Amino acid sequence: xxxxxxxxxxxxxxxxxxxxxxxxxxxxxxxxxxxxxxxxxxxxxxxxxxxxxxxxxxxxxxxxxxxxxxxxxxxxxxxxxxxxxxxxxxxxxxxxxxxxxxxxxxxxxxxx
Amino acid sequence: xxxxxxxxxxxxxxxxxxxxxxxxxxxxxxxxxxxxxxxxxxxxxxxxxxxxxxxxxxxxxxxxxxxxxxxxxxxxxxxxxxxxxxxxxxxxxxxxxxxxxxxxxxxxxxxx
Numbered sequence: 001x002x003x004x005x006x007x008x009x010x011x012x013x014x015x016x017x018x019x020x021x022x023x024x025x026x027x028x029x030x031x032x033x034x035x036x037x038x039x040x041x042x043x044x045x046x047x048x049x050x051x052x053x054x055x056x057x058x059x060x061x062x063x064x065x066x067x068x069x070x071x072x073x074x075x076x077x078x079x080x081x082x083x084x085x086x087x088x089x090x091x092x093x094x095x096x097x098x099x100x101x102x103x104x105x106x107x108x109x110x111x112x
Numbered sequence: 113x114x115x116x117x118x119x120x121x122x123x124x125x126x127x128x129x130x131x132x133x134x135x136x137x138x139x140x141x142x143x144x145x146x147x148x149x150x151x152x153x154x155x156x157x158x159x160x161x162x163x164x165x166x167x168x169x170x171x172x173x174x175x176x177x178x179x180x181x182x183x184x185x186x187x188x189x190x191x192x193x194x195x196x197x198x199x200x201x202x203x204x205x206x207x208x209x210x211x212x213x214x215x216x217x218x219x220x221x222x223x224x
Contacts, residue, residue: 032211034212036215042217043115043116043202043215043216043217043218044202044204044215045215046212046213046214049212090154090155092155094211098168098211099145099157099160099168099170099211100145100157100211100213101157102147102154102155102156102157103154104153104154105154105155
């Protein structure tokens, strides 16, 4: 079965630290990849997406992600986190224009 | 443009009852997907509707059902509620030619 795995369930960082959240997927063919964020008390929002082309994609709020096909990975990065980045982050994948499979999420806590 | 609207926001039910949740997609979006979000399992796909037809279905028992109306609004129904059905139920809409999904705030269901 298709699956998405996120390496860390909880991450705690200090402000200005660099962030990398791991994501691996199990699809063998064409894949669309997403990172969503859920801030406390808010709905899920799209951070960034990869459909094709440049494997390094940039999203909102300074986030970026790199698609590495050979590693089936789509890791999320941010060079310097802020307290306001405290949220739960979800990686998702789909084979083409089909339903999304989500990872179980990574809760990020940024201490000021 | 208004976002995805889910009603009600909160529900408390007892075991054995049934419940109906409603979702109004973004104007122009004809695809609606439903997800169950729990702390242990993350987001799990329930079903997707497009043009009043169920296009995909997740691995949930038949107690979970849904439908879509001609105006793209969707409802999901859970019959014979169990304690384990307590969760945040999320609705997402998307344009048919892309699976960039836009989420509502969710309906939090508590089963006592």
